[in-house]
Amino acid sequence: MLLPLMTVLIASAWPAAASTTTAAAQPAAACQRRCGDVDIPYPFGIGRGCYLYTGEGDVTFGLTCNRTADGSYRPFCWEYEVLDVSLRRGQARVRNDINRWCYNATTRSMDAESTWWWDVSDSWFHVSDEGNRLVVVGCNSLAYVTSVNETEYMTGCMATCPSVGRLENGSCSGMGCCEAAIPRGINSYVVGFEEKFNTTSGAVGRCSYAVVVEAASFEFRTTYVTTGDFVESTGGKVPLVLDWVVGKETCREARRNATGYMCVSRDSECVDSRNGPGYLCNCSAGFEGNPYLLDGCQDINECEDSRFKYPCSVPGTCINTPGGFRCSCPDKTTGNAYFGTCEAKKSQLGVHIAIGVSIGIALLVIIISSAYMIQQKRRLATVKRRYFNQHGGLLLFEEMKSNQGLSFTVFTKDELEEATNKFDEQNVLGKGGNGTVYRGTLKDGRVVAIKRCKLINERQKKEFGKEMLILSQINHRNIVKLHGCCLEVEVPMLVYEFIPNGTLYQLIHGGRHGSRISFAARLRIAHEAAEALAYLHSWASPPIIHGDVKSPNMLIDENYTVKVSDFGASTLAPTDEAQFVTLVQGTCGYLDPEYMQTCKLTDKSDVYSFGVVLLELLTCRKALNLQALEEEKNLSSHFLLAMSENRLEGILDSQIQSEQSIELIEQMADLAKQCLDMSSEKRPSMRQVAEELDRLRKLAEHPWGRHESEELKKLLVRGSPSTFSEIELSNGYVSLTDSAYLGIQSPR
Incomplete structure (x- = not known):
């Protein structure tokens, strides 16, 4: 019987409110603005015409001033006593009933009623989530607050008390008292006790209590558990904070309704409610008063x-x-x-003189600085022009004019600085003995890789522009495209297409994926790389020698195709003795022994280096491993020794042995051995190497070979190329950033 009765009473307390205010009417001057010791500011009021009317029968803001049992007068909003109203915070404090569930010694059971409803859903109030907490007091008491339909939200806590001695005044953290936050935006709730948890014996305290209460006004006392002091000391009611609004629109929507907009004071501002829909008004900074009244906000002196x-x-x-x-x-x-x-104030003459001198000095400094900056700018322009001419810029421009279809760009230094944020370290993709590579974004949105080389010899300075023009005409699906260069600096910079998915070195050695690449995938990679080098050697005009073939210079693009890179710093095939290099270039572990002895770079030097790459694919071992045994440090030497002693299977990757016939693997190993011949004349050409790898690929085809590309995609490293751009020397292997990796600095 009690639950239906409470539902009817609370529901009738808040008649349906109108959706919008019809007009921002002003209250009569004679309205009562105080009841007892409580101020009642508009939009609240006592009597029709004194409060904000929000709809027929709605008393959201309509209060009554009632005489209470002790003879004093107090304001009420229906049956709820109003303690105070705050205009700035948009809050009203009312007294809320404490819900108790007690043990009946006569029936030796808990009272039947364990759930209470509270509903103001038809009003312009919401229960403040910041100012209130659910408080549960008792022993072995689990209570909760939930939505009326028990589907939107639920929050609660459990109070226990193993012994009275463990209770502590002021502490509400679980021993005899607990508290829980309530959700935002609610205007109705159900308070209930979980019947499985109750004070069945009444040994410590006979009753359990649950109430939504103002957090700042509640302080736990141990007598709340051991006696009925919680109800007796408060009269069975505790403060509850309600947030209110004067309109259910947002501020933007409310301003459009000039007649209904409530912020009528000249020095007021609209504030959107943070606890449910609607808005309220505040006086502007430096003003105080009532923003809902004309000229209600007054200046603070x-x-x-x-x-x-x-x-x-x-x-x-x-x-x-x-x-x-x-x-x-x-x-x-x-x-x-x-x-x-x-x-x-003192005589201003000295001040005027000081100001005049200061201005004169400032002007002089500005003039000298401007002259210096102009001089430096001219000097910089002269230096840029000298470098440009020195690197064959004029010849390059003439060639570009005669070949209108050429997609090659000569960039300025400023353009590349802008593309890389002035060569910020955060844009570094990798560092090596030849220079540093940066990620850059051009004005047209293209992402490119920009290489700043460290060294360049005199011959390359004179022929640089012409050689770049030749290199830019290379168009092969397995070779990184050279977009252009910058000639305004001492050592020219190269601009390549950006390849996002890492290198072959990363694929083989960068993680646990290396040993999981199928033999067919390895053959495909080797064949594509060989085709690229064969193109440079045999079909480019004039032929181009790469000079630094290695797995870190073989990139993987977004389509997971191998692309040979760093050829832009290569040389055109030498035609005479004058073109012999005076400083050996390349990477230890990949260097052609004959090239190191003669200083003559030939296409067969690339063949030797490619043979080392084949060994990496066959063995999943690094070209140079400083931590290995002496005979195993150099991969090519270790391989040739194993071949001579007929123990090839001992150094092969175990995976490929289990998935492919040893005869086919031995043929690929024999090809690598031919590439590593000490005599360059006995080595095959790259064209022959590519043809042999193509033949081996056809022999290796099997029913699931068509899925090879998808398998490769899964195995590829998807991070930025910079992820593995530097390999620490601390692990005993060679670092891309360490000069030992290059052996000798490159002249490029």
């Missing part, structure tokens, strides 16, 4: 208001202004009245 500390550091200097103040030194004085002092 900070200079005279005793509530504030005098705002100026010098007495008698504060001048009140609308919404603020200023501190001004009196006449014939000067200084800082805000934080300093005011002193009598």
Whole structure:
């Protein structure tokens, strides 16, 4: 019977409110604005015409002033006593019933009623989630707050008390008392006890209590558990904070309705409610009062208001202004009245002279600085022009004019600085003995890789522009495209297409994936790389020698196709003895022994280096491993020794042995052995190597071979190329950033 009765009473307390305010009407001047010791500011009021009318029968803001049992007068909103109203916070505090569930010694059971409803869903109130908490007091008491339909939200806590001695005044963290936050935006709830948890014996306390209460006003006492003091000391009611709004629209929507907009005071502002839909009004900064009344917001006189500390550091200097103040030194004085002092003015002649001298010096500094900057700019332009001509820029421009279809760009230094954010370290993709590679974004949105080389020899300086033009005409699906170069610097910079998916080195050695690449996939990679080098050697005009073939220079693009890179720093095939290099270039572990002895770079030098790459694919071992045994440090030497002693299977990757016939693997190993022949004349050409690898690929085909590309995609490293751009020397292997990796600095 009690539950239906409470539902009817609470539901009738809040008649349906209108969806919008019809007009921002003003209350009568004679309205009662105080009841007992509680101020009642508009939009609240007592009697029709004195409060904000929101609809027929709605008493959201309509209060009554009732005489209570003790003879005092107190305001009520229906049956709820109003403790106070705050305009700035948009809150009203009311008294809320404490819900208790007690042990009946006669029936030796708990009371039947264990659930209570509270509903203001038809009003313009919401229960404040910031100001209130669910508090549960008792022993072995589990209570909760949930939505009326028990589907939207539920929150609760459990209070226990193993012994009375463990209870502590002021502590509500689980021993005899617990608390839980409530959700935002609710205007109805159900408070209930879980019947499986109850004070069945009444040994410590006979009753359990649950109530949504203002957090700041509640302080736990141990007597709340051991006696009925919680109800007796509070009269069975505790403060509850309600958030209210004066309209259910947002501020933007409310401003469109000029007649219904509630922020009518000139110095007021609209504030959207944070607890459910709607808005309320506040006086602007520096003003106080009632923003819902015409001229209700009045200026605060900070200079005279005793509530504030005098705002100026010098007495008698504060001048009140609308919404603020200023501190001004009196006449014939000067200084800082805000934080300093005011002193009598002295003769201004010295000040004027000082100001004049200061201005003169400043102008002189500006003139000298401007002249210096102009001179430096001219000097920089001269240096850029000298470098440009030195690197064959004029010849390059002439060639570009004669070949209009050429997609090659000569970039300025400023363009590349802008593309890389002035070569910021965060854009570094990799560092090596030849230089540093940066990621850059051109003005047209293209992402490119920009290489700043360290060295260049005299021959390359003279022929650089012409050689870049030749290299730019290379168009092969397995070779990185050279977009252009910059000639305005001492050592030219190269601009390549950006390849996002890492290198062959990363694929083989960068993680646990290396040993899981199928033999067919390895053959495909080797064949594509061989085709690229064969193109450079046999079909480019003039032929191009790569000079630094290695797995880190073989990239994987977004389509998971191998692309040979770093050829832009290569050389055209030498035609005479004058073109012999004076400084050996390349990477230890990949260098052609004959090239190191003769300093003559040939296409067969690339063949030797490619043979080392084949060994990496066959063995999953690095070209140079400084931590290995002496005979195993150099991969090519270790391989040739194993071949001579007929123990090839001992160094092969175990995976490929289990998935492919040893005869086919031995043929690929024999091809690598031919590439590694000490005599360059006995090595096959790259064209022959590519043809042999193509033949081996056809022999290796099997029913699932068509899925090879998808398998490769899964195995590829998907991170930025910079992920493995530097390999620490601490693991005993060679670092891309360490000069030992290159052996000798490159002349490029």
